[in-house]
Every structure is written in C-alpha cells, then in structure tokens.
Amino acid sequence: MTGRRVALLSGALVLLVVVAVVGVGIGAHHVPVVEVVRALLDHNGSPDHVVVRDVRAPRALLAVGAGAALAVAGVLIQVLMRNPLAEPGVLGVTAGAGFAITAGSALGLAASPAGELGAAVAGAVIATLLVYSVGRRSPLRLVLTGVALTAVLSGLSLGLRLLLPDVFDRYRFWSVGSLAGREQAPNTVPLLVIAVAVACALLLARQLDAVELGETVAQTLGVNVHRVRLAALVLITVLSGAATAIAGPILFVGLMVPHLARRFAGSSVPWLTAFAAVLGPVLLLVADIGSRVLLPTGEVPVAIVTAFLGGPVLIWAVRRHGAVAAA
Amino acid sequence: MTARLTARELTLRYGDRVVSARLTLDVPDGAFTAIVGPNACGKSTLLRAFVRLLKPADGQVTLDDRDVTAYPTKALARSLGFLPQDPVAPEDIRVRQLVARGRFPHQSLLSTWSAADEDAVTAAMEAAGVEDLADRPVHQLSGGQRQRTWIAVVLAQDTPYLLLDEPTSFLDITHQYQLLELLGGLRDQGRTVIAVLHDINQACRYADHLVAMKEGRIVAEGAAADIVDAVLLKEVFELPCVVVPDPVTGTPMVVPLPGASS
C-alpha cells in the first residue's frame, strides 16, 4: 500500500514539473519547451528567456504556492470539520481574507506584502470563526453560511472599489481571483509562509488522523485534541490568507483537490496532505493555462476556470456525501 | 352489509417491489374497519392506494362503482378524508388556521370562508376537543394535542369516509383510547372509518370489521370475535398466544405466551 502511494506521489511530482514547464511556454507569446528549460538553467538574456524568467516562471511559482496552500487548507478544513463539503473558498474564508486586504488598502494599512498578508490572515480568522460558529451544526448549513458571507463581503468590496477607483485599479483582476499581473508584486513573504505552513500541516497530519476518529478515541490515543484543532485552525487561516494575498479569492480548489487526492491516499491524513500539496499546484497551473488560452485576446481570471471545474465537483460531492452527512 | 368503497384485484408496487398482488377488499359502509398486520405488510400502502396517493399497477379502487382515478381531485377530496402517519404543519400556523385548511375541497377562488366553512371548522374542533386551543400555535402543542388537531383537520373536510394511518402512534395510552372513542363516535354518526392500527387489542375492541394482512395479502377479515384466535395470531404475527375475552367488552383479547421471541 505504501509502495503504491510512494509511486503515485512520485508520478504526481513528475506531472507537476511537466505541467509547470509546459505551462510556462504557453501564452500570448509561445516559447518552445526546450527554450523554457534553457532559460531556467542557462539564461542568455534573449527576449524569450527574459519572458520566461521574469514573467512566466514567477507566475508559475505563484500558482504552485497558491494551489498548494488552498489544497492543503481544504484537506485540513475537511478533516477538522468532518465535512466533505468544507472548503476555504466555499466557506467564505478566502472572501474574508480578500475583503480584509481591500479594506486594509482603503485605510492604507496593507501597502506592503507583509501588511497584505497580515490583513488577509486576520480577515481569514474572523471569517472562519463567524462561519464556524453559525454553521457548525450541519455540513450543508456551513456551506450556506459561507456563501452568504462571501456574498456580503464581495458586495462590500465592490462598493469600496467603486468608491476609490484609482487605489483599486491594481486589484481589478486580483479581486475576482487571478494570477495575472501578480508576478510583478514581491511575493517572497507569502510564498515562504506557505512553504512553512505546508510543512507544519504535514507534521500535524498524523495527529489529525486520530482526531478524525472522534474526540474520545483521539484522547485515549494520547492526542491533545484541543491543541491539535487549534493548530489546524491556525494553519487553515494562514494558508487561505496567504493564497488570497497572492491570487485573490479562488473558489473550489480546496474542495476539488482533497476529493481527488482521496482516491490515491485513501483515508490517511498524512498521505492526503502530501498528495494535496502536489495536486493542488497541478490543478491551479492547469487552470492558469486555461485562463490564458480560453480567450482569443486577454485573460480569463483563473477563479472563473476553477469555478467551471469545481462546481460539478461540489454537485458530485453533495450527491455522494451530502444526504448522509446532513442526516 | 353494503360497500361503496372497494379494492378490486389491486396490484401495488413501489418501483419494482410488489407490495400487494391482486388484492380485493370491500369496505363495509358506516362501519369502523381496522387494518392490522406486522410491520411492512402493506397496510399503509393499501390505505394510500384508496386515497389515490399511490397509483395501482393493476386493478382499481372504486367509490360508488366508479374508479377513484376518474374523479376530479376536489370531488374525491369531498368524499375521502385521509390522515397520514406523520403530517407536518406549516411554520407558525395556529390551530384554527390549520383546521380551516381542511375546508379546501369545499372552497373556490371567490369563496374562501363561507358560513358553512366556519360551522364545519367549529364543529370539527369541538368534536376533536381542541376548541380551547384554537389560537395556539400548532408547534407549541403536546403530541396528543397536535394529533387531535390533525384529526380536526380531517373532520373539517367533512367527508363520509375517514382513512387514518396509525393515528394512535406517538400518543400515550390515555390519548390513544380517547382517540379511539372519538373514532367510534364518528362511526355512530354514520361515517365510515378505516384505520391502520398497531395494537391488536384496541382493534378488536373498537373495530366492527377487522382486516388482518401479511406480506401484502389479506389473511382474514370479519368481526373480531369471528376471526381472532391463536391460530390467526400465529399465522399473521408469528406470535404464540392465548386469546381470552376482554373482561370489559367481551371482545377477543390477545395475551402473548412466554418465550414469544423464539
């Protein structure tokens, strides 16, 4: 079983590298795969190489970071709430982060990447607490609360952006969830934070395995349930906040990837987390490629592509789990 | 004994599962008929077929020699009243408002609260003993009060036939007997009552006509004194027992034997 998982995970990693390299070549200006590899390993300053190194590669890196963050946050939130429909986007956590960034900028508090990140995490924390306290009684109710919160916050964000059009011009694409233009922003801080948080999630996963069996069982196994839950909540908000700071509110990645990863990882939370950390980036890279090729001119925000892909997954998950989980 | 409501060669199915095959039953007019049988024997299904909630796969239910499916919906609703097992009241509705809903088949677009409607609702609430609760919200009532309110809804419908699916479930023993007395009183007023009952002793005591069902078939029917004995109970419920006369009414009373579970 473990051997098979190792093989599958290695395969997923290879897929990730291939998608990343091929994806970097695709765009308004096509760059052959060979040139992409050379640009990364043997940079010679040609226009192709500059495009790859300064624009496309950073953008792919952002997709990897945001994808991993959202997918791992999705795993944690599903395990923690024991709810197959939970997802940071659907639950309004990313909307909370997004609104906090918008509001923070309006007040002049979130001008730096670190400031953005701080605002995003704070927003994510508040949204998580609100949604969880209102909706924890049933999986479907949780989703509804998240949707309602998302609607309110997106309405308010839109109002704020209309109020201060100049300030928010740079958030035009970001506000609907997109990687376009974000590669120019200094994103080292959020990316580092995501890397650390994903590593922490992998460490925490073994204990979450026990929590999934129920509080009583976990306690008899010697796990401090409250501490594990708190840690998981912190990681969820940090990961969703950081992903939102990078790419804006993106829905459904945290829902799709865990369901996909479950097929390979079975019910083991550590394996689930590992697969999610690899497949999340793959999904977001593919969606980002889609966002660049779906229109003859210009780009579709990547969140639109993930909604296309993720809506059907939500329906499938509701049909499969919803009735049972709500009973 | 006359019968205006009958089932003829009735085959009932849920999807591919056949519940009853070629079942025939005459419901005696002006009598209290009780249908008894073990769980999932098809008694509720039969009742649902009578009120057109389930379309027969074959055969027909007739009222006055006419197929019930040929009646206009409201016309049939003025003849057959039905109380399902677990009805749910709309939110925030009061007892009088709920009972008034039973008048729907007698109303039209222009006439939604005639003097006849008002009289019927008042009479129904009195008969069911809920007139003191008229302005109370239904969801605040106790189980017994709520069940009597639902009975009042069906009474307000003012139909010659009353079909009730396990009306005594969820009621404590006092309310069970109050309800059965009420149904007996309605029979005395000339209505035809058909009820699915769980408790065989109650059925024996109150019903004029007993229908015992098992696995979708009618095993026996007739007056309780004529058909209820240890052999029938063994056959229908697989329950070893003795049958003795009820000390109060003299109707058959079932007393299970020890080791009944084996």
Next chain:
Amino acid sequence: MSALVLRGGPVSVRVERRTVVLTAVLLTLIAGVGLLGLSYGATWSSPAKVFDALSGGRGGVVIREWRLPRVAAALLFGAALGIAGAIFQNITRNPMGSPDIIGLDAGAYTGALVAITVLSGTSVQLAVGSVLGGAVAAAAVYLLSLGGGLSGLRLVVIGIAVNAILMALNSWIVLRADLEVAIAAVGWSAGSLNGVDWSDVRLPFGIIGLLLVAMVVRSQALHQDALGTELAVTTGVGVDRLRLQLVVIGVGLTATVTAVAGPIAFIALAAPQIGRRLAKAPGVPLLPAALTGALLLQGADLVAQMLLAPVSLPVGVVTTAIGGCYLIWLLTKEVRRP
C-alpha cells in the same frame, strides 16, 4: 387572533386583522419611498412638483419619462422577485430555496447574455433568452437533486454549485464579448435599474402582470400544498400540475426581471421571509412577500443612487450586502430545521 370576514352572495373571504394593518402600513411606506424616488435625482423636486408632473403639468418630463419608469420598475420588479422567492421557498419548503440562491437568476442572465452577444439583443430576444436560461437552470437543479427530493438543504447546495458554474460562464461570456457589449453587461451583471425607461419596461410589465394574475388564481392551492404532498393531494390539490405551473410562474417572473435589470440578488430570498415574520402568517404568504419585495427594491435603489452620488451604484450591490447579512442572521435563527 381577530379576523375580518366578508361575505356577500357567492363571495366570502376571511382576512387576519394583522394582515390588513400590515398591508396598509406597507402600502403607505411604498408610497413614501416611491415619492422619494420621484423627488430624488440630479435636482431635488418637491413633492408638490412631483404631483404636478404626474398630473401632466408642464416641465415634468424628467419626472414622468426618467424617474417614474425607474420607480415603477423597482416596485413591480421587487414585487415580482418577492413572489418568485415565495413560490420557490414554498415548493422546496426551505427559506433558502429561493431563485437567486439556486442559480435561476444566473441562468436567466446567461440566456440574456447569449441573446445580446449571439443575436441582436432586442427586448423580445432578451425576454425569451432569459426565460429559457432560467428554465434550463431550474431543470438542471431539479434533475441533479433527484433522489434527494425537492426539499432540503441538498437541493440548495446543488443550486449553489449550479449558480457558481453559471456565474463563471457569465463572466467568460462578458470577457469574450465586444467592448461596448461588455461595458453594458458589466454594469448590468450586478443587477441595476440605471437608465431604465418606458420602452424597456412596457413588455416586461405586461408579462409580470399576467403572471401575477395566474399566481392569484393558484395561491390557495399553493398554501394548501404547504401541508405536505399527502394532505395536499387528499384535500384536493393536483400537486404535480400545481408545482409545474408554479415553477413556470416563478421562472417567468425571475427571468423577466433579469432580462431588464440583470440578476438582482437576495430580494427573492429576503422579502418572503421578512414578509412572513411581519405578517406572523403560516407558511410563506404571497402578499406580504410582494409588498416587502417592492419596498426593499425601491429602498435599495434609492440607497444605491444616494450612497456615492452622483455615481449610481448597481442596485444589486446594495441588495447583496443587505440580503447576505439577512441570510446569515436567518441561519443563526434557524435552529429547528435540520
């Protein structure tokens, strides 16, 4: 609970006193915000001037031709959305089963966008396109929820997913469209009454009027259906036909409004529930839903015009913010439902 009973010849009706009082209060408030809507604009017109203009006085062109159609649209569209919400909340037996949540608005908007971008976008094409789009969305949600029944949160969450897909589709269509179409569609995508004039609303008003009459005819059966399928059938409601008719009316109302004003969210959700609580009536009553819807939409449109004046916000932004808060509050209150 006191009630008024009116009887004369073949006609008889019973109305709760509270409903009568509530109706009078809501109508007064509607008249108030309506008058405010006619007075408010680039220049303030006194009520006296408004009455003069309405009675055909000279110099009332702005009020009669610009402000009046907008106010009339807000009131009638609000009522239509309130009724549509009440219909779907009754059918799904769930306060969250309203057309704006389960994707009917988004579907109608998809239909309208296709009518604009693929066809020439005449008002008839818009109306037909939105009705078809709304009907397809309704059918999709229904078919995907089969097996779980019409009621319950499951249908609502499936509707939310359908809504998300359709919204993504709509954004994609807008982005693909020519610039002029796209700019028009974006202002409209949040739901807006900006620039509505008489030529836009004549046909929709007629359609909504017909649908409302149909609804009045079926309203008693709708309330009887709230007793549950079994009792509804055995008290004389042909539920299958009734529900089909109701879905047609509900989709028709939603789509007609969407064709003119875009997807205005949350009126359909909030108006029936607020109306129900105000009326303290059983189930989800229609008249309070319609009046509350009219009041809410006209009020929201006023707020949308005033908030960032002289810029006029899309009214959907205001209704979304108000309605979303209301939905969260509703969820915190809804403890009895599973």
